[in-house]
Amino acid sequence: MGNRTLYLHVGQGKTGTSFIQATLAHAAQALDEAGIHYPDLRPAHRRARQDRRHWGTNGGNGVEFARADVDDVVPEGTGRILVSWEGFYRALAVDAGVEMRPDVRLGAARFQAITDRLRRFCARNDVGRVEIILFLRNPVGQRVARYLQSVKGQGATRDIEAAFAEAPDLSEELALLTRPIDLPDPHLHVFNYDVHKADLMAPIAGVLGVGREIFAGDAGRQVNRSLSSAEVEMALAWNESLGQTAAPLTVALCDEVPATGQARLAPSRAAQEGLMARLAGQVEQVNACLPEGERLWADYVEPPGDGEEVTVTRAYLRGLGRVVGQFNARQGVELQAFRTQNALLQLRCALLEKQAGQAGPLLEAARSEMRALAAMPGGEDKAADLAPHLERLAGAMGR
Template identity: 30%
Template sequence: MAKTLYLHIGHGKTGTSYLQSVFACSASVLRAQGLDYPWNSSCDLAADAKITSGNGMFFERYLRANPEAGEPSLGSSDPDVRGTLFSSEWIFTFLIEAVSPPWTGSPWEDYWGEIGAEERVERLVRWAQAKGYDRIKVLLFIRNPISQILSGYQQSIKRAGDTRAIEGYTPRSLLPPRVLACLNLFDRWPCIETDVVNYSVVKDQLAVIAASWLEIPVHKLMHPPAAIVNRSMTHGELEFQRWLNVSLGPSGELVSDPLCQELPHVRAQVIVPSRGAQDSLWEQIRESVEQVNRRIDPQHRYEYDPIESPPPGEEYSFSRDQIRVIATSLGKTILDLRERIGACSPEHYRQLQAQCTDLQKQCVDLDEHCGRLHEALQELQVRHESLVADQGEKNTRIKSLKEELRTLSKALRYRDAELAKRKARPTFLSKLFGGQHWKRRWARWRRAGVPTPPKG
């Protein structure tokens, strides 16, 4: 039986969390259809329609190992299993941008830091072939750029601890150029089949698209408890989380995660930058968008989707349920901190205070040390600039000397040539006594016994 490795790679903000919930709820159904969906703790959350990262951890672990080193076969040796499914938007960034896995820790970050995107895709192909997979099917969702950027802004507030207002937000990297890089990498391997689908066109048919891609009847898939997973937020929710990030750093688990998970049906609100900012973003990606559009189904091509929306006012509203969820989450965190502090004995508390004092002193010392290092660095920079200037003068002098050497060498060669010519030129005596006539006369005189030629 031909076996297929199925990779649903996102990218971000294209219904990935919803589809992962569908896959987790349908794990037994997928197995009955001959598909293995490797299970991890993230799948438990996905089955409850919670925010997850999919099962990409397995994918990274298997690629890290030697394909012949005894890693699990993922069902490839089971005659009833025709394929294995991985779903994680992180796979897109892992393969295309060659980033390190967020969960592996520093040793594996160093490991993957030495391996570029092309080698990672090659390792994917070699691993799949070693495990008996005849083909690799990739499902890549894209999204019209402006709505994707706005959804990405919300995600950066919720999950990445961003504190910028929408007008000051610039994505870390724009997605159409990365999609183009993805297509270029995958197209080099005939065994990789890439399906590109525009989420903006099919966002209400994600399960249908996934079932068709997996080659199973759509009615076999089971839907999660909530129809919306990882929803966008309202103006008030987003602003509350943004200012919480300002005070605490990344803290989405306190407010945004509970709100999105417990109240999935709250209607999100659109927060957009000015039309000029949207036009500027579109101009930055226009060329890569056109290149991608030429390579995918016309139905799923990118379209410019500017959004007009009034800016949010100065007042925000919260429903009773929103207030309940926020208060419950913050209250639970505060109680937990109180219990931890209350569990400390006075002696332990004093030790902690002493440790904090020592840490503060160390921070002060480190600041001073950093200041000294900064001054030393500035001095080194000045010295470096001076050395560069001196080296420039030396290079100029060396160039001049080389030019003089070339001139002298040319003169010496000319003189040697003239001397050689003079040596080769016949003298008066050689002309007088070196002719053929005198040679013949001398020969006759020697035969006649004449010792020397006569004078005169």
């Protein structure tokens, strides 16, 4: 059996995961000094192109397991490793035999591959014990949060009443709580998000065996806040017009525009009670596996009234104007990148068909499109990615 301990924070989603990951990234050096290694697992080429903030707030360090084997070997003398990614939650549930719901975009084979990579990582790094940190959430709040995420990141246009009528069951939660977990000497620590949401890092510090003060200080910028009920109406309108391409706009709203204190979104009381009635048996089974202080309960929320008045600050309007402007600018960059790619494709076709007379003007057209792309704010990286293709084509022409 290995000598190292892996602490695995697995979510689930919508339990403050983005905040937790930003805090862990901010505290990486302090954790390392305490003997807990929170490694940056990105390949070298992506570390060079993404700043540390991106690593800390976009899936945690464990998101690399979704892409390929993680070949990193933890330095000698490091006895404890910490990895965080909410995708492990569903991967472990699939590994325990849960069938995938039809609304999950990744198939079961993809999640099974993630768990296989995790086992190989454990073997490669001499891990003999895995401490799994899992946050669950009360059913009503969890369903509201999942609905908000579908509006924010998936282009959803249905209302929240319909979302509650189709709410999933608790089979994934029950699988992790009741079935064997195929990792080295696994130990599961389960916390109710609604019990700890005022201080999510305290139970994590307890599992890690460090003082809460290790996570003191600013964890970085605001990340992934919830939409208010009024903002949902605005986001639904964006989705109806733009579909899933509106996602970057809504995500930017939640990352960069300050919250306004508007009412929390909730469906009718009847929809909430209907959800709890459907889940009653499974909630009882889940609670039988939890300590008394971490058990789930019916977290009913008063829905906002139809005549809700919305008051926003000047800072909010400035922030909203900024993210809309940046979204429009990004769309312009994408359009110009497409025009540049199209010019390169026309040039390549002319060379393949040995149409020398057309190749010269097409080369100049491609260079012109490339210059226009490079001159746009945010277009420099895309131009740099396309530049080698232009150089190869020009080289083939001796120009």
